[in-house]
Amino acid sequence: MKTAKILVVDDDPQLRRVMKAALTKQGYIIGDARSGEAALEKLRDERYDLVILDRNMPGMGGIEACRSMREHSDMGIIMLTVRKTEEEKIEALDAGADDYITKPFSMPELLARIRANLRRAPLATRQGSNLITFDQVQVDLDTHHVSIQGRDVRLTPKQFEVLNYLIANPNVSIPHAKILQAVWGPDYGGEVEYLHVLVNQLRKRIEPDPSKPRYILTEPWFGYRFQLPLSKT
Numbered sequence: 021m022k023t024a025k026i027l028v029v030d031d032d033p034q035l036r037r038v039m040k041a042a043l044t045k046q047g048y049i050i051g052d053a054r055s056g057e058a059a060l061e062k063l064r065d066e067r068y069d070l071v072i073l074d075r076n077m078p079g080m081g082g083i084e085a086c087r088s089m090r091e092h093s094d095m096g097i098i099m100l101t102v103r104k105t106e107e108e109k110i111e112a113l114d115a116g117a118d119d120y121i122t123k124p125f126s127m128p129e130l131l132a133r134i135r136a137n138l139r140r141a142p143l144a145t146r147q148g149s150n151l152i153t154f155d156q157v158q159v160d161l162d163t164h165h166v167s168i169q170g171r172d173v174r175l176t177p178k179q180f181e182v183l184n185y186l187i188a189n190p191n192v193s194i195p196h197a198k199i200l201q202a203v204w205g206p207d208y209g210g211e212v213e214y215l216h217v218l219v220n221q222l223r224k225r226i227e228p229d230p231s232k233p234r235y236i237l238t239e240p241w242f243g244y245r246f247q248l249p250l251s252k253t
Contacts, residue, residue, distance in 0.1 A: 024138050025049045025067070029059040029085070030074040030100065039072065042127050043134075056085030063089065070096040070138055072130075075112060083115045090116030094177050096137040100125075106213065113217040118178050119204070136205040152187055154235065154249045157226050159187060166226070173225050178203065182218050183226075186236065186246035195243040219244060 026048050028039050036052045043050050051066065053059040057080050059071065071089065075082035086097055099112040099120040112120045118137050121130060150161040156169045164180050166173040175183065181203045186194070197209035204214070219238075223230040237245045 023047060023049050024069040025051065026134070027059060027062060027068045027071045028052045029054075029056065029071060029077075029082070031055060031077045032074075039130070046131065048134075056080030056082065056088075059085055060088055063093065068095055070098065070134065072098050072100060072134075073117070075099050075101040075108070083111060086112070086115040086117055090176060096177075098133055098137055109213050110217055113214060114221070116176060118176070119214075132207060136207060139205065155228075157235075159183065161187070168226065175222075175225065179218055179222055179225075182215070183222055186244060187248070190246050190248035193239045193243055193245045199243065215244070 026043060028036055028043070028050060029052070030036050030039075031054050033054070036054070040050045040052055051062055051068065053062050055077055056073075059073070060080075062068075063071075073082045073086060073089075077085075080088075082099055082101075086099065089095070089097060096119075097117045099115075099117040100123055101108050101112060101120055102123050104122045109120060119133055121133055152159045152161065158167050160166075161184055164175075164177075166175055166180070166183075182199065185199060185202050196212045196215055199215060200208040200211055204211070208214075219236055220230075223233050223236055227233050227235060234249075235247055237247050239245055
């Protein structure tokens with residue numbers, strides 16, 4: 021596997037230096053930026069595998085920068101936040117972040133999050149065709165391509181991984197923790213808000229009426245179930 025390139029974006033120069041030194045020691049190739057604007061400029065010139073993005077910065081904040089990055093890239097994004105409020109978590113995930121970590125954090129914790137987000141979840145395999153069609157939706161599990169009536173639907177890697185896992189286990193109620201561990205890794209399980217946000221995003225993209233989901237169904241206090249419609253003959 022090639023060495024991962026990570027962009028550290030934070031307005032605190034001391035924190036950038038510390039993270040750059042620690043991550044370089046782990047073998048990563050590190051770039052850094054002091055603002056959202058500077059980060060976007062770097063990303064126009066270089067390709068990175070992961071961005072560690074501070075939420076609270078002068079000028080373009082982390083949320084706005086994250087949304088802009090997501091318009092053009094599928095790289096992993098870890099958001100740094102000071103407060104651990106539910107609203108901030110949801111806002112970060114809804115902007116397109118794959119994960120978040122609260123300041124102050126330990127370096128082992130950050131390294132674990134980095135490893136988890138650089139490791140793409142292995143796609144669940146199905147017997148038979150990997151081209152799944154239900155109603156007007158078509159999902160190609162090989163190319164990660166989703167379309168509705170021939171119109172492309174863009175998903176982030178995490179959104180696709182969640183959808184793929186649910187599709188691979190149709191008509192089965194799956195606990196939150198099992199989905200989290202399958203998609204994010206074995207160290208996850210309690211981050212139910214991750215799933216709430218991603219499932220909400222998926223419903224907006226593939227459901228005819230997101231407020232009355234037909235495919236991705238909620239099992240209250242338990243998890244989710246992908247209702248695969250019966251083929252019409």
